[in-house]
Amino acid sequence: MVRVKLPDGSVKEYHDGVCPREIAEGIGKRLAEAAVAATAEGQVVDLDRPLENGHDQPITLRILTSKDREALDVLRHSTAHVMARAIMRLFPGVRLAFGPTTANGFYYDVVVPGRSLSEDDFPAIEAEMARITKDAEPFERFTLPVDDARKFVADLGQAFKVEHIDDELHRYGVLSFYRQGEFVDLCRGPHIPHAGKVGAFKLLSIAGAYWKGRTDREVLQRVYGTAFFDKKDLDAYVAQVEEARKRDHRRLGRELNLFTISPLVGPGLILWMPRGATVRGILESFIKDELVRRGYQPVYTPHIGKIELYQTSGHYPYYRDSQFPTLKMPADSSAKELLDGLLAGTLDDEAQRMLLARAGIAERLPDHRTAADGHPVTGATRSYFEMGQAERIGYLEQTCDFEEYLLRPMNCPHHIQIYAAQPRSYRELPLRLAEFGTVYRYEQSGELSGLTRVRGFTQDDAHLFCTHDQVRGEFRTTMEMTQFFLDSCLGLSDYRVRLSRSDPDDPKYQGAAGDIWRRAEGDIRSVLDEMNLPYDEAPGEAAFYGPKADFIVRDCIGRQWQLGTVQLDYVLPERFGLQYIGPDNQPHRPVMIHRAPLGSMERFMGILIEHFAGAFPLWLAPEQVRVLPISDKVAEYAHTVHSRLLAAGLRAALDVRPEKIGAKIRDAQLEKIPVMLVVGAREAENQSVSYRDRQAGDQGAMPLDEAIARIKAESDSRRAPQAAAPPVAATTEETAADHTY
RNA sequence: GCACUGGUCGUCCAGCGGCGAGGACUCCGCACCCGUAAUGCGGCGACGUGGGUUCGAGUCCCACCCGGUGCUCCA
Numbered sequence: 001m002v003r004v005k006l007p008d009g010s011v012k013e014y015h016d017g018v019c020p021r022e023i024a025e026g027i028g029k030r031l032a033e034a035a036v037a038a039t040a041e042g043q044v045v046d047l048d049r050p051l052e053n054g055h056d057q058p059i060t061l062r063i064l065t066s067k068d069r070e071a072l073d074v075l076r077h078s079t080a081h082v083m084a085r086a087i088m089r090l091f092p093g094v095r096l097a098f099g100p101t102t103a104n105g106f107y108y109d110v111v112v113p114g115r116s117l118s119e120d121d122f123p124a125i126e127a128e129m130a131r132i133t134k135d136a137e138p139f140e141r142f143t144l145p146v147d148d149a150r151k152f153v154a155d156l157g158q159a160f161k162v163e164h165i166d167d168e169l170h171r172y173g174v175l176s177f178y179r180q181g182e183f184v185d186l187c188r189g190p191h192i193p194h195a196g197k198v199g200a201f202k203l204l205s206i207a208g209a210y211w212k213g214r215t216d217r218e219v220l221q222r223v224y225g226t227a228f229f230d231k232k233d234l235d236a237y238v239a240q241v242e243e244a245r246k247r248d249h250r251r252l253g254r255e256l257n258l259f260t261i262s263p264l265v266g267p268g269l270i271l272w273m274p275r276g277a278t279v280r281g282i283l284e285s286f287i288k289d290e291l292v293r294r295g296y297q298p299v300y301t302p303h304i305g306k307i308e309l310y311q312t313s314g315h316y317p318y319y320r321d322s323q324f325p326t327l328k329m330p331a332d333s334s335a336k337e338l339l340d341g342l343l344a345g346t347l348d349d350e351a352q353r354m355l356l357a358r359a360g361i362a363e364r365l366p367d368h369r370t371a372a373d374g375h376p377v378t379g380a381t382r383s384y385f386e387m388g389q390a391e392r393i394g395y396l397e398q399t400c401d402f403e404e405y406l407l408r409p410m411n412c413p414h415h416i417q418i419y420a421a422q423p424r425s426y427r428e429l430p431l432r433l434a435e436f437g438t439v440y441r442y443e444q445s446g447e448l449s450g451l452t453r454v455r456g457f458t459q460d461d462a463h464l465f466c467t468h469d470q471v472r473g474e475f476r477t478t479m480e481m482t483q484f485f486l487d488s489c490l491g492l493s494d495y496r497v498r499l500s501r502s503d504p505d506d507p508k509y510q511g512a513a514g515d516i517w518r519r520a521e522g523d524i525r526s527v528l529d530e531m532n533l534p535y536d537e538a539p540g541e542a543a544f545y546g547p548k549a550d551f552i553v554r555d556c557i558g559r560q561w562q563l564g565t566v567q568l569d570y571v572l573p574e575r576f577g578l579q580y581i582g583p584d585n586q587p588h589r590p591v592m593i594h595r596a597p598l599g600s601m602e603r604f605m606g607i608l609i610e611h612f613a614g615a616f617p618l619w620l621a622p623e624q625v626r627v628l629p630i631s632d633k634v635a636e637y638a639h640t641v642h643s644r645l646l647a648a649g650l651r652a653a654l655d656v657r658p659e660k661i662g663a664k665i666r667d668a669q670l671e672k673i674p675v676m677l678v679v680g681a682r683e684a685e686n687q688s689v690s691y692r693d694r695q696a697g698d699q700g701a702m703p704l705d706e707a708i709a710r711i712k713a714e715s716d717s718r719r720a721p722q723a724a725a726p727p728v729a730a731t732t733e734e735t736a737a738d739h740t741y
Numbered sequence: 742g743c744a745c746u747g748g749u750c751g752u753c754c755a756g757c758g759g760c761g762a763g764g765a766c767u768c769c770g771c772a773c774c775c776g777u778a779a780u781g782c783g784g785c786g787a788c789g790u791g792g793g794u795u796c797g798a799g800u801c802c803c804a805c806c807c808g809g810u811g812c813u814c815c816a
Contacts, residue, residue, distance in 0.1 A: 107811095118745070207811030208744020215813055219744050222811065250809095254752075263789090263807050319816060410816060444742055444814065445807095453815085543816060562815090594816095631774040658773080659780080666778035680776055690777075698777050 002051050003058035011058045014051075021047040021193070024063045034065040036197060036229075037074045037190050044070050046141055046190040066199075066229035073101045078139060078192045079129075079201050079227035080106040085183035086128035087223070091115065096185065097160040097211055097220050104237070105226030109209055111160075117221050122203045125223075129201060132181075136196025140179045141189060149175040153186055160211065161186045200234035201227035249555075249609040250450040256614050256671065258605075258622075259451065268448040268455030270602050275622035278651065279608075280601055282620055284436055286718075287460055287485070287598070294481060296432040296462055301414035303438055307404040313413040314575055316406070318544050324407045324442050324455075331401040334359035339400070342393050349385055352392075356384065361399055411437035412569075412594055415463040416576050419590075424580040429590065430466035430474055436601065437461045451606030452561050458601045464593040465578070471591050475566060476527045482551060482564045482597040491720035492611055495553040495563070497533050499524055502547060503540030520568040521547045543594075545571035551599075553607055561607065563599035568592075615672040615694065617720045618711070624651045625711055626673045627689075628664045630680035632656075637684035641677060641704060648708045650715070669694065675711055 002014045004023060014023065020038035024031045024047070038045055039062045051059055064071040080099040083106075088094045091112045099108035110117070144152055146165065153161040165186070169175055178187045180195065192198070204224040211217040228234045245251070253259045258276030265271060272280060288298070307326055310316035316323075330336040338355040341347035347355070387395060408414065415433045424431070438458045447453050466474050486492045502509040502517050509517070524547055528535050535549065542548060548567035554560050569592040572578075579587040598604040608616075618624055625645055629638035638654060645652035653673075655664045661678060668676050678690040682701070689707045691699040702710075 116745070205810055206745055209812045210743075213813070215743075219812085221744070224811080261808095267807070315816075322815070412816095439816085441816075446742065446744095446810095446812080447814070449809090541815095545816095565816095567816095628777085630776055633774065658775095660773095660775050661777060662775090663779050664777090669778055676777080678777060682776085692777060 002053050004051065004061045005058040007062050016052075017050040019048050019050050020045065020061060020063060023061065027063070031063060031065070035063050036066060036068075036071040036192050037064045038062060039064060039070060044074060044190050046139075047193050048141065049190070066197075072228070074190055075192055075198060075229060076101040076106040076227045077189075078195070079198050079225065080108045081139070081178065081180060081183065081185055081187070081191070082129050082132050082195055082198065082201075083125065083203070083223065083225055084108045084110065084185065085132055085180060086125050087112070087117075088183065089128055090121075090124055091117075093157070095160055096158055099185075102224075105204065105224060107222050107224045109211070109220040109222050111218065111220055117206055117223065119203075119206055126201075126203055133195045133198045133201075135181070136194045137181045138194040139189075139191035141176055141191070142179065143174045143176050146170055146173055146175055149177070149186065152177070156184070158186075197229070198227055199229045200231040201225060202234060202238070247610050247613040248450075249452075249606040252609050252614040253451070258609065266455070267445065268443060268453070270451060270454055270456065276605065278622040279616060279620050280605055283598075283605075283608075284460070284601070288434075290481070290485075291432075291434050291462070294432075294477070295430075296434040299415060299418055299433045299435050301411065301418070301435060301437065303408055303440070304405045305408050305414060307406050309413045309417075310406050310409075312575055313410075313416070313572060314544060315410055315413070319409055319441075322441050322443060323409050324440055327405040327407070328397075328402045329405065330359075331403050332359045335361065335396065335400045339393065339396055342389060342396070345389070352384075359400070361396070407440040408437075409439055409441050411435060411439060411459060411461045412463055412572060412592070413576075415461075416572060416578065416592075419463075419465050420576060420578060424465075424590070426467060426580050426582045426588070429580060430464050430470050432462055432464045434460075434462035451602045451609075452555060452559075454600075454602050457603065459596045460598045460601060460604075461594070461596050464595065465573075465580075465590045466593065467580075467582075467588070468591055471568065471593070472523055472527055474593055475523065475568065476531065478566050478593060478595045478597075479527065479531060479533070479549065482566065482595075485597045486551065486564070490608065490611075491617075492553065492607070495551050497528065497535040498541070498550045498552055498562075499528065499535050499537045500541030500543075500548045500550055501537055501539045502542045506540055509542065509544065516570045517547065520570060524549055524568060543567055543569075545569045548594075555607060555610055561603055563604055563607065564597045565595065565599060567594040569594055612720075615674075617718070618674045619715045619718045621672075621674050622651065623653050623671070623673050624715060625653075625675040625677060626668050627652065627654045628661060628668065628676055628678045629654075629656065630661050630678065632658070634679055634681060634684045638679050641679055641689060644704060645677075645708065645711075648712060650708070650711060665692065677707060 002016060002018055003011055004014060004018075005011045006023075006027075012023075012026075020040070021032065021035065024035045024038075035047055038047060038049075040049075040051060040059050042060070044064070051061070053059060062068075064074070066072075066075075077100070080101070084094075084096055084099060087108075087110055088096075093113045095111045095113075097109035097111070100106065146169065150162060150165045150170075153165065165175065175186060176189060177184055178189060178191055202225060204226060206224065207222050209220050209222040211220055226234070226237060228237065253276065256275060257273050258279070259273055260271045261267065261269065262271060291298075304327065307316060330339055334355045338347070338352060338359060341351070341355070384392060384395065414437070415435070418433055419431060436458050438456060440456045443453060443455055448455070464474050464478070486495060499521070501521055528549065541550075546567055546569040548565050550562045551564040552560050553563050573590050573592055578590050578592075580590050582588045608620075616622070627638050627642045627645070629635055635656065638656070642652055642654040655668070657664065659667075661680075665676060665678075672694060674694045676692040676694070678692060680690075683689055686703075688701045688703050690701045691707050691710070693699055
């Protein structure tokens with residue numbers, strides 16, 4: 001006997017081995033037809049899955065229909081099977097890897113022997129999928145003992161599945177399979193009852209992926225698609241993606257002249273155009289003012305530093321791969337002259353001989369025996385003067401002493417030098433040094449993306465030097481400041497907090513003794529708890545010098561980015577031997593907090609552009625108000641209005657083009673100018689303007705003074721109104737883990 | 742870095758191996774002097790770079806550069 005509790009609270013009894021389908025049929029024919037899957041004790045299961053009472057409690061059962069979100073995931077996973085089946089029909093010998101669902105659809109990793117798939121193949125695959133869904137064959141589950149299962153997939157020639165069983169699934173005694181017609185796949189399930197339930201699907205893209213995400217393993221082709229129960233939902237999704245595409249910061253950046261990237265300057269290096277620079281500048285001054293209020297002090301430090309600085313800090317060995325190569329400068333001026341001269345080809349042998357001697361390199365020549373006249377003589381090895389020019393340069397590069405500089409990948413070592421420049425007393429702490437510090441990191445070419453992943457960027461950085469007792473307080477106020485910037489001022493509240501911890505197995509964290517790390521992580525946790533900030537923990541994501549709390553936001557295409565970060569650091573003060581003199585007149589080690597509430601100005605601006613869909617609130621808008629004269633006849637008055645706006649400290653422009661007013665308004669709307677002041681003969685007569693709001697439209701005429709006061713009030717309020725409509729539907733997290741095989 | 746995909750006026754898109762490279766927007770000029778999302782006419786302006794195949798290459802092939810998507814990485 002099986003006892004089942006239904007969502008209405010009723011508990012019913014069924015025979016042993018009853019399946020959700022039977023229960024649905026018992027409830028009603030309509031429900032039975034609409035049923036897609038079920039949840040038993042919260043776990044999604046097939047309709048045909050026999051139910052068993054594990055204990056005395058009745059099983060909580062819910063029949064899922066197309067209205068339930070869980071059902072959509074099931075549908076998409078089944079559609080992934082349909083796609084794999086279609087691909088296998090079209091291309092013999094296809095090997096399958098993983099085929100999970102994602103937040104917005106599904107993918108399947110495949111290898112097509114002797115060929116690579118391209119999007120040109122989509123129509124054929126989709127046609128085959130349509131045939132399969134039309135046939136509406138059932139998904140049939142069966143199980144095999146693990147050894148038989150292994151042999152079964154091996155016989156199918158599915159090497160990846162064999163490896164997956166060997167690596168991870170062997171610990172389960174029994175593995176499940178799903179058969180649909182000729183197609184059988186190792187799969188945990190669950191699945192929809194039959195392929196006919198797939199109402200609408202679409203293949204989206206194709207990309208490369210590594211088997212098990214490992215660079216040293218096979219490259220697979222990942223085919224992305226999505227599916228819905230209803231064609232209408234698919235259409236809506238496609239429209240939504242299209243909408244998201246329109247607010248892509250790369251597109252808006254170009255359309256609104258905010259920034260550009262020139263291949264000649266270099267990929268991943270941002271050129272801020274006047275309008276973008278204006279927005280960024282306003283943001284920066286706003287932050288600077290807030291920092292002053294919170295006891296921060298400004299510093300400026302250079303963009304490069306000697307390599308020894310980074311060797312001391314520990315950055316150099318860890319992040320060697322993602323730094324720009326070092327800048328090398330001969331330490332000796334004669335050596336520099338010699339190298340420069342060789343490169344330019346302007347030095348004769350005599351001049352080189354002289355410079356060699358002056359730089360003290362002569363005695364380090366391959367044969368440094370010197371003849372009576374002081375000139376090197378030719379010995380068994382080739383002498384300098386037998387070398388070609390390129391060889392001479394190479395030789396000198398090996399022999400000279402160089403000063404090596406690094407384009408800085410981080411600001412902290414520079415700030416640390418400011419701390420270390422003088423003896424510090426506990427009375428000075430916490431010392432908060434702030435700088436919009438530009439850093440350079442050589443990101444892999446495939447990783448660059450608009451403003452969100454770049455090679456040169458400016459952090460709204462600061463380093464707090466404090467005592468152990470001050471750590472938690474400072475950490476907390478810093479977190480609160482970050483929230484203040486994001487929530488109250490920018491209306492950007494769709495973020496999550498991540499506690500990035502060390503991973504004890506990772507050698508990069510060896511430098512720190514266990515106690516210190518545990519303490520640091522404990523400090524962060526308790527502050528987050530105190531603040532009632534929900535967070536998740538990510539082991540192995542910490543910086544090499546300490547754990548951190550990161551603010552993660554999502555861009556309009558659903559990609560997640562780390563913005564603000566607050567990091568605790570007991571390591572760098574140690575490495576640099578930082579000290580302060582305590583009340584006991586003894587030296588003590590300070591603790592550092594690294595923090596950047598917005599992260600990088602580039603990435604933050606990218607997110608902000610998308611958040612507002614380019615329509616910045618008045619206080620941030622690069623052009624706040626535009627004067628639109630109806631005709632040339634009121635040009636003089638229009639100029640007066642413009643001057644008055646500028647004098648009031650507003651960012652104003654004047655459109656004197658010989659266009660009709662409709663065209664001027666349209667252009668201003670498209671450029672997302674918050675306020676338009678239309679002036680014609682009527683307005684010129686009585687010193688008024690016709691006020692048009694970007695959002696609300698024509699507001700009618702009002703005195704010029706009133707209009708100015710209104711704009712200024714709105715601007716000073718720093719309100720972030722209409723934080724544009726939410727982007728893509730991607731609101732649920734990845735569900736891939738639920739369907740790993 | 743790897744896989745796939747793309748690169749044509751400033752931007753967006755056309756362009757069967759026959760090109761004197763087409764359209765729209767922008768920009769410039771001229772006319773129009775206009776009342777809340779597009780006035781008309783004219784003009785300027787491009788085949789990413791380098792090789793190769795071919796009588797002939799924007800179009801086919803190769804390499805590189807740059808972009809997109811994803812993977813890997815991410816201080």
